[in-house]
Amino acid sequence: MSILPNLMLEFAKTGLFSIGGGLATLPFLYEIAANHPDWFTAADVADMIAISESTPGAIGINMSTYAGFKTAGVPGGILATVALALPSVIIILIVARFLNRFRSSKLVEGALYGLRPASIAMITVAGLNVAKVSLVNLAAFEATHTFGDLFCWKAIALGVVLFLAQRHKKLKKWHPAIFIALSAVVGILFKF
Amino acid sequence: MKDLLDLYLVYMKIGFINFGGGYAMLPLLERELVTKRGWTTMDELRDYFAIGQCTPGLIALNVSTFIGQKRKGVAGAIAAMLGFLTGPIAIILVIAAFLQNFASIEIVQHAFAGIRVCVCVLIVQAVIRLWKSSVVDVFTFVLYAVILALSVCSSLSLLPVKIPTVALVLAAGVAGLAASLWKNRKNAAGQKGGDA
Numbered sequence: 001m002s003i004l005p006n007l008m009l010e011f012a013k014t015g016l017f018s019i020g021g022g023l024a025t026l027p028f029l030y031e032i033a034a035n036h037p038d039w040f041t042a043a044d045v046a047d048m049i050a051i052s053e054s055t056p057g058a059i060g061i062n063m064s065t066y067a068g069f070k071t072a073g074v075p076g077g078i079l080a081t082v083a084l085a086l087p088s089v090i091i092i093l094i095v096a097r098f099l100n101r102f103r104s105s106k107l108v109e110g111a112l113y114g115l116r117p118a119s120i121a122m123i124t125v126a127g128l129n130v131a132k133v134s135l136v137n138l139a140a141f142e143a144t145h146t147f148g149d150l151f152c153w154k155a156i157a158l159g160v161v162l163f164l165a166q167r168h169k170k171l172k173k174w175h176p177a178i179f180i181a182l183s184a185v186v187g188i189l190f191k192f
Numbered sequence: 193m194k195d196l197l198d199l200y201l202v203y204m205k206i207g208f209i210n211f212g213g214g215y216a217m218l219p220l221l222e223r224e225l226v227t228k229r230g231w232t233t234m235d236e237l238r239d240y241f242a243i244g245q246c247t248p249g250l251i252a253l254n255v256s257t258f259i260g261q262k263r264k265g266v267a268g269a270i271a272a273m274l275g276f277l278t279g280p281i282a283i284i285l286v287i288a289a290f291l292q293n294f295a296s297i298e299i300v301q302h303a304f305a306g307i308r309v310c311v312c313v314l315i316v317q318a319v320i321r322l323w324k325s326s327v328v329d330v331f332t333f334v335l336y337a338v339i340l341a342l343s344v345c346s347s348l349s350l351l352p353v354k355i356p357t358v359a360l361v362l363a364a365g366v367a368g369l370a371a372s373l374w375k376n377r378k379n380a381a382g383q384k385g386g387d388a
Contacts (some may be wrong), residue, residue: 016248050295051287054304056210057280060250063260065284075307078287085273088249092257095247106376107369108341114368115242116326118361120319122245125343126215134308155309162313176219177199177209180310188230188299 004072007039008083011064016087018060025060032067040067060084137161154190156185195264196271202229203275205257210279215241219314221255231263238322245382246361252276261365310348331371335364 010032018025040063043049048066052059083165102108132138134155141150162179165171171179178190186192202224210217218241225231231260237255244254253273260272294300327333339360346355 015250015253018248018250033197046222048297051284054295054300054307055280055283055287057283058210058214058250058252061252061277061280062284066288067279069285071287074285077288078281081277081281082274084250085253085277088253089257089269089273091248092244092254093261093266093337095243096258096261099243109364110369110372112239112368113247113332113372114243114364114366115246116238116368117332118244118339118364119238119245120322121213121336121339121343122357122361123218123241123315123319123322124340125347127312127319127325128344129316129347130216130308130312134305155305158306159313160308162310163316166313166338176223176314179314180209180211180307183306183310184303185306187304187309188302192302192305192309 004076007071007076007080008014010036010086011068011080011084012086013086014060014064025058025063029063033050039071044070107115152192154192158186196267199260199263199268199271200275203260203272204278207276207279208283210252210276211307214245214255215318216311216315217252217255218318221259222318225259232259235325236262236320238326246358246365332368335367339364 014028014032018028026049029045029048030042033040033045044066045063048063049059049064052062055062061084062138064080064084065077069077073081099108134148135152137152138150141147143149162183165174166179194212204285206217206220210220218237220382221237222234226234226237240255241251244251244258247254256276257269260269264271264353275338291297326337342351342355342360343357345351
């Protein structure tokens with residue numbers, strides 16, 4: 001009976017403390033797995049990393065839905081996910097009000113002057129992380145030590161074509177979802 | 193009411209196609225919110241990301257709340273958030289209920305290997321577009337390079353300690369504040385000197 005409030009509390013805590021999101025949620029998920037092995041296990045978290053790589057949505061969101069469902073069915077899945085999001089809503093509502101009032105203040109503008117390049121750096125890191133799992137094959141390189149095995153040539157070819165298409169005058173007006181869908185088809189046809 | 197429904201629906205769409213989470217969401221937000229609807233600007237989005245990454249909570253959720261709040265206050269924030277969560281919740285519930293081995297199905301693996309390439313390219317395009325308005329001088333370029341290097345080295349375990357991302361981001365905010373205050377003071381002093 002008390003499992004739902006408990007579940008919501010744990011995921012609200014995860015939402016509150018995983019600053020930045022993405023993999024920042026992982027340590028909290030492993031901690032929940034250790035404290036509540038009846039909810040989900042560390043192996044479930046590993047599975048969820050794999051699923052999150054192949055579905056839309058951040059891993060924190062996916063994990064809360066999955067764990068909530070496993071422990072308390074569909075209502076559990078929905079409530080745990082909403083609990084994860086709650087701290088974000090409350091804190092950003094406060095920050096947004098503050099930001100509207102102090103938008104033109106020298107202090108806010110000064111902090112943003114430093115936060116903006118940091119933000120671009122983090123976006124670059126996200127790109128590098130995706131490149132690491134999609135454009136290169138470290139395992140194959142370590143096995144053969146052949147330089148040519150380090151790169152997934154098919155993936156790099158697709159990447160170059162996509163990059164040029166998205167710079168093209170007409171094609172760049174296409175919705176990103178179209179490029180995503182086409183890439184999935186290419187991946188299946190050419191066995192990426 | 194119609195505005196709230198619009199917010200919910202746009203975010204539901206974004207939630208369904210947001211492969212890769214937080215930062216990978218930027219190209220989709222740009223298309224749906226800036227280009228198609230004019231609800232916000234790329235510069236404003238960039239600032240929401242800059243703030244959303246150093247405040248508690250998942251970055252994707254933080255940015256969604258910002259946009260919803262800007263359009264329709266508290267109700268808007270809730271509508272955007274619920275919309276954004278709809279897709280992932282629906283998909284994971286289906287997978288958890290019916291497809292235990294989803295991630296190991298061969299055709300799924302091939303499809304997502306293709307999708308990952310696309311997500312990577314979309315992120316590169318976003319970096320190129322944001323570069324001009326964020327990396328504006330030598331100081332911001334050095335800050336960008338240092339944070340990128342520290343973050344990469346930290347994730348490859350090349351440093352004696354693991355630096356949490358939030359520490360890097362907060363340090364960048366403080367450095368930016370200090371640099372801009374120093375610049376202001378220098379400018380003010382320069383003006384005074386000119387007057388005398």
